[in-house]
Amino acid sequence: MTAPSKQRNPLRDPRDKRLPRIAGPSGLVIFGVTGDLSRKKLMPAIYDLANRGLLPPGFALVGFARRDWADQDFMQVVHDAVKEHARTPFRQTVWDQLAEGIRFVQGTFDDDSAFDSLAATIADLDRDRGTGGNHAFYLSVPPSAFTTVVNQLKRAGLASGENPSQWRRVVIEKPFGHDLASAKQLNKTVNAVFPEESVFRIDHYLGKETVQNILALRFANQLYEPIWNANYVDHVQITMAEDIGLGGRAGYYDGIGAARDVIQNHLLQLLALIAMEEPVSFKPSDLRTEKVKVLSATRPALPLAETTARGQYTGGWQGGQKVPGLLEEGGFSKDSTTETYAAITAEVNTRRWAGVPFYLRTGKRLGRRVTEVAVVFKRAPHLPFDDTATEELGQNALVVRVQPDEGVTIRFGSKVPGNTMEVRDVTMDFGYGHAFTESSPEAYERLLLDVLLGEPSLFPKNDEVELSWEILDPVLRHWAGAGAPEKYKAGTWGPASADAMMARTGRHWRRP
Template sequence: MAEVPVPGWVNPLYDPDDLRLPRIAGPCALVFFGVSGDLSRKKLLPAVYDLANRGLLPPGFGLVGVARRDYTDAQFAELVRQDVQAHARTPFREESWKQLVTGIRFVWGDFDDSSTFDRLHAALDKLDNEQGTGGNHAFYLSVPPSMFEVVVDQLESHEMVDQAKGWKRVVIEKPFGHDLASAKELYRVVSKAFPPESVFRIDHYLGKETVQNLLALRFANQMFEPVWNNNYVSHVQITMAEDIGIGGRAGYYDGIGAARDVIQNHLLQLMALTAMEEPNSFEARQLRIEKQKVLAAASIPADLDRYTARGQYVAGWQGGMQVPGFLEEKGIPSDSRTETYAAIRVDIGTRRWAGVPFYLRSAKRMPRRVTEIALMFKRAPHLPFDNTETRELGTNALVLRIQPDEGISMHFGAKVPATGMEIRQVTMDFAYAASFTESSPEAYERLILDVLLGDPPLFPQQEEVELSWELLDPVLERWAESGAPEPYPSGTWGPSSAADMLARDGFTWRRP
């Protein structure tokens, strides 16, 4: 991998004008709605502390939690401290904590209660005066989508979205709707109070360093670009496999499923980054243009029964333990038709990718946890070897591992020592942890800092959201007509229909 940065490419936490200097947010307050939830406590609050600990937050910073719990500021600060000590990636330092805690506030109440927002308004005014946050406020909606309109309407009616009194931004967690119509309605709701440049749609996968390195890999290295096309690539597999079930997320997951939860956002975004043309720069607008071109050129085969697959895990063995099936999980109805495995084929009608199928799959209760992008290359047109010499020769592949062991591997044939000409598949591996002494920032660190800086390159825009739903809606409609998903035992690689989907094109799924 080249060490010289691509023109326009910057270290995510450093100033693009001087890569020796960190990008430090200006005076501001960050408001978390739903701060008592798991996402806030395990990811968001620790990420804020890590930013403070790295010196990336200003002295004039405020953190406000909003939830139904009746905490005092001191009680809430103690809970934040406990979450930080349990989940932060950087060491706990008293001096960092003492600076951060001066700006911590808590507002209790229901989101549909006007008095809650009276208290929030007063708390933010006090922070502006005491901490010097300057009227710059970011509102992070870590709440169910059904509450978005309630919160946005309350913010607007309580005069907390006036851009003339400091910047105001809103952060939305996926899913961005549950279909195209609801995504458009969500946009209508949010855009009543916030202009498009002030709306940040969080897709935490786009904050992962290895996803960003995909662009560096492609555009900083001349060796890859000549083969990154349909002349050499036979197909592309993008996988997000989890070895866990739904855990305690039954209320969220049932009715959502693997396709809405992961394919519509994470995997289609990874596909767009993999297939996009080189942008003129890595400025937000240029990245968005190239991603949108890919999504606009993408299509699903007409025969959805042959080129999509869905499944639902049943009881089985995983990691030496017996685990329950999806329908046996607490809170899941016995007749649920929610899929826990989803796979689709996507074709991209561009000169670079015409004829190259992209296979996207997401699943729970797989044998192992892995997220990866695999470019599978065509066989050499002529192999001057006997079959006995190449019986262990597999397909050339370039694999980008996004989690958990971030890195890149190349799979190719090599001669076995001390033989005449026996060829065997080997792997050449690059791991970030082994090559760089500085640890990568956690995805939410990167994304929260970008929100506070007003830097939007990593955030999907409304056009991308709508194009993604246009692709997925016909699949979801067909599945709704097709009865129950195909069962697959926990701890296996999914239903037989998923293997059949690739076999029809002469391929097989990679075993990560």
């Protein structure tokens, strides 16, 4: 007796050998479709998901903006974005099926009639495309517009489905407030319309394969667990460096600064993954429970004048060309105190990590673009190698490279070939591009699919957001009364105060 043949999805890329999760009937509404995030990340990610056969055949995409566009105009915008930025090859059959579900609604966030039109468009899609009343609303808009949009969704009857089997979800881009008080108010406003299980706060770093590999590295291997504690770890460095400036982004960045933009979300989430205990399971609730425990136990080290540093880049040379300083770039006032570099020392007061400093740093116009987590181990208590100079043998380290060269490096001492017992640092390296034939999905692919599946593991809950602000708020208050940030030249690795912060404890920053 022959087994029945399985129905093949014609949109599934035959080269994709994995067994992926596939979204059910659903649609996505994007507010802010004219912005760079939508054009460079969201629209290409939607196409890539469709190209991999992970979206339902009747998937719908609705754009909402002030532009005077017809459906065909928006369709062309999506087409151009896909052709320019999509990760997977363009296939006409995939595009044709996706294009059938593309719609556009013109209006402003305070326009009741526009949201009524949006409700009618979604009803039409449910009938014509079979989206089943399941829709996610992506707020790629300034935080000041969050309250208006979610309240309009409620007024128009879009915040909940017609029956319990239908779902409605809201996706919020960072920043999640600008301090603890505003974060609490934002959470209260959003949760008054959408229950917490329907709120997805996007932190695109958590969608990166290498960030998720931290969990695999720690909990799928017995090798590291015995030494993953204060008995063996000297300190941890978490770095997110960018070599670009802020030209054209003054409207978003001025008054926000590096700490709010990166440390409060990306870097503290990485800290939580490094420091958390093993969860009971990898269910979203169990993962979040362990992250919350870590953040609850984390505080900035004191005194803040010695354990933190901030800076603002000035003009200099980078990549062989002269670049302006922040205050020479358009949109920034000449007396702006917005920091473009921020470094803090955090303490995780748990039995595993007591006494181990976590150094978090981020900055613009630094030496190169790199994000990494370095777990630096204590030195061997005794070195019986007479021919080895102390400066030639550093500390063992395990480095997780998040971007751009994704992988893991282990640094250790090894004998130099020859007739003397001389030991120097060497590295063992794992690179995603060399070890796996398939390319890693873009972070927004994973996160958008998780939204449609209702899988919240990679999205911070409101208590995680509020705990992160509790950690950062004392630092921001200290800086607010400390005058202007220290200057550093573009192309360097930050202000001198950041090096002094490390030197006080006999340590130094890694050069990525």
